[in-house]
Amino acid sequence: MVEDQPDVAAVVEATADDIATMEIRGAAAIGDAAAEALATQAERSEAATPAAFRDQLRAAARELYETRPTAVSLPNALRYVLRGIEGETVAELRESTIASAETFRTDLEQAQERLGEVGANRLRDGDVVMTHCHSTDALACVEAALDAGKHVEAIVKETRPRKQGHITAEQLREWDVPVTLIVDNAARRYLDDADHVLVGADSIAADGSVINKIGTSGLAVNARERGVPVMVAAQTIKLHPDTMTGHTVEIEMRDESEVLSETKYADIAGGDRTDDGLAVENPAFDVTPPRHVDAIVTERGQFPPESIVTLMRELFGETTGEPWEV
Numbered sequence: 001m002v003e004d005q006p007d008v009a010a011v012v013e014a015t016a017d018d019i020a021t022m023e024i025r026g027a028a029a030i031g032d033a034a035a036e037a038l039a040t041q042a043e044r045s046e047a048a049t050p051a052a053f054r055d056q057l058r059a060a061a062r063e064l065y066e067t068r069p070t071a072v073s074l075p076n077a078l079r080y081v082l083r084g085i086e087g088e089t090v091a092e093l094r095e096s097t098i099a100s101a102e103t104f105r106t107d108l109e110q111a112q113e114r115l116g117e118v119g120a121n122r123l124r125d126g127d128v129v130m131t132h133c134h135s136t137d138a139l140a141c142v143e144a145a146l147d148a149g150k151h152v153e154a155i156v157k158e159t160r161p162r163k164q165g166h167i168t169a170e171q172l173r174e175w176d177v178p179v180t181l182i183v184d185n186a187a188r189r190y191l192d193d194a195d196h197v198l199v200g201a202d203s204i205a206a207d208g209s210v211i212n213k214i215g216t217s218g219l220a221v222n223a224r225e226r227g228v229p230v231m232v233a234a235q236t237i238k239l240h241p242d243t244m245t246g247h248t249v250e251i252e253m254r255d256e257s258e259v260l261s262e263t264k265y266a267d268i269a270g271g272d273r274t275d276d277g278l279a280v281e282n283p284a285f286d287v288t289p290p291r292h293v294d295a296i297v298t299e300r301g302q303f304p305p306e307s308i309v310t311l312m313r314e315l316f317g318e319t320t321g322e323p324w325e326v
C-alpha cells in the first residue's frame with residue numbers, strides 16, 4: 001500500500017519553483033523565502049493531528065531544500081524554523097511555527113543592517129569597490145557607508161552567465177553611486193582602480209573558504225596579486241555547520257542553456273552550425289581559499305577567515321543533521 005504523502009501547500013511548491021528557477025535568488029533572499037513558505041504552510045495546514053501537522057512541515061522543508069544545493073542559508077533557515085515548533089495541539093504548533101519564521105525573518109533583516117555597519121567601517125570616504133554578482137549583504141556595507149556620509153564608487157563585474165551584476169549596478173545607481181560596468185574578463189585590468197573587492201557568500205566553510213558565485217576565486221587571486229583587499233560580507237546564516245565535521249559544500253551545476261544562447265553560432269558561422277554534441281559545464285559557484293580573503297564581515301563583527309570556525313561552533317554547536325530531522 002502506498003502511504004499518503006503529507007499535503008504541501010501550493011504556495012510552498014510555488015516558492016520552491018521560484019528558488020529553483022532563480023526568480024528568487026541570492027542566499028539571504030532564499031533563506032527568507034523558505035522561512036516565509038514554512039509559515040504559510042503552517043497557516044494553511046488542515047492537519048487533523050499534531051503528528052500530521054509535523055509531517056506536513058517536514059515535507060514542505062524537504063521540498064524547499066531540494067531546490068538549490070549551495071547556499072547554506074536555505075537549510076539553516078529551515079532548521080531554525082522547524083526547531084522553533086512547539087506545542088501539544090495543532091493550534092499551538094501552528095502558532096509557534098509562524099512565530100519562529102517571523103523571528104527568523106526579522107533577525108535576518110537586522111543582521112544585514114548590523115553587518116552593513118561593520119562592513120562600512122572598512123570603507124573610507126572616496127573608496128572604489130569592485131563587486132561580483134549581486135549580494136544584498138555586500139550592498140548593505142555600501143549603503144551603510146553612504147548613510148555615514150562617505151562617497152563610494154563602484155566597478156561592477158557583469159557576472160556571466162546570468163549577469164546578476166546588472167542588478168547590483170541598478171541598485172547602486174538608485175543610491176547615486178557612480179558605477180562603471182565591466183565584463184568579467186576586464187576585472188584584472190580595473191583592479192588597479194579599486195580599493196576593495198567586495199563580495200557576498202552562499203556558504204562559508206569551517207576553514208574560512210568562501211563559496212560564492214563562480215568567478216569569485218579568480219577575482220580574489222588577481223586582487224591578492226594586485227594588493228587589493230578582499231572583503232566578504234556574509235551574515236552568520238551563511239556559515240555552513242556541516243563543514244565542521246568535514247563535509248564539503250556541493251557546487252550547483254546549472255543548465256547549459258545559460259551558457260549557450262540559441263543564436264551563438266548563428267551570429268558567427270552564418271547560422272549553419274548547431275550546438276549539438278558540444279560539451280558545456282556551467283558551475284554556479286566556486287571556492288575561494290581563506291588565504292585569498294582578508295576579512296569576513298558578519299553581524300557579529302569582522303573575522304580573519306581562519307578564525308570563523310570559532311563563531312561557527314558558538315552558533316551551531318558541533319552537530320547538525322538534515323533540517324527536517326530536528
Ligand SMILES: O=C(COP(=O)(O)O)[C@H](O)[C@H](O)COP(=O)(O)O
Nearest residue numbers: 025026027028135136137200201213
Ligand atoms: O552568489 C550569489 C548569488 O548567486 P545566485 O544569483 O546564483 O543565487 C551571491 O553573492 C550570494 O548568494 C550572496 O547574496 P546575499 O548577500 O544577497 O545573500
